[in-house]
Amino acid sequence: MNEKNTLGLNSCFLDLSDPYQLFEKWFEEAKKNEPNDPNALALSTSTKEGIPSVRMVLLKEFNSKGFIFYTNLNSKKSNDIKENPNVAMCFHWKSLLRQIRIIGKVSQVSNEVADKYYDTRGYESRIGAWASKQSSILKNREELMNSIEKYKNKYPDEANVPRPDHWSGWNLSPSSIEFWLDGDSRIHERLKYIKNEKDSWDKVLLSP
Incomplete structure (x- = not known):
């Protein structure tokens, strides 16, 4: 029998008020099941004119402050971010039939954080x-x-x-995080966490 959580979703969604905790659980499952780069994600940026660009990057760290990746600060993605810090991430784990979408603003990590990872x-x-x-x-x-x-x-x-001055990390501080599970006949299960004015999270269900 397919167990459900209190929202009527598959039990893999758990019953957590903190999306980072749920991300950690799903990420650990991905590391056990994805054969290559479970930390790979599609990163979407856009110029100040709104022209989009997307590419795959690797997540190197996450915590309660956001999701961190590293790159050349003179790259296309970095130049986009300097013009428009609003970005989106998407993890897709085919082995688990799961997806996570994250939207938020990006800021550069400190030199200390960048040095520590670079080393x-x-x-x-x-x-x-x-x-x-x-x-x-x-x-x-x-x-x-x-x-x-x-x-x-x-x-x-x-x-x-x-570490070169032109190489560092970016931290995405999310305003929303959506967890998606594949469903039969495209009746997928979707749970979205939205950061509210009190800097805590509201949960909503989304129609597939």
Whole structure:
């Protein structure tokens, strides 16, 4: 028998007032079931003129303040964010037939937070942060490989590669988080958390 929570939804939605707790539960399930990159998400940004752009990025941390990803600050996504901090995230876990949509505003993480994560990256990834002018046009692939070699020569000590000023993290502070579960005959189950004026969360059910 399919157990239900107090809202009449599948028991996987639990009965939690804090969406971060529910996200953590679903994320842990995804890490057990998704074969590749359970932390992958579609990130949607737009320019100040409202022209949208979407790409896949990796979630690196989340807490009660939001959801953090890292990138080149001169990339297309970062330039969009500088013009328009309103963004959206979407996680889709096919193995679980679940989806999570998050909407909110993005702000840059502190240098301390960025340094701490950067230092956990592999040597090649840290060099890549220096070598790649993300989203810029390459004359050819050799141009990028030469840049990588240049920075390997500059920073040969694998334990001592400083974080570039142009590389950091963005934190999405959500105004809403929607949890979605696939249903038979497209009668899906949807639960949305909306942040209210008291900085707490209201829960609403959405029609599929």
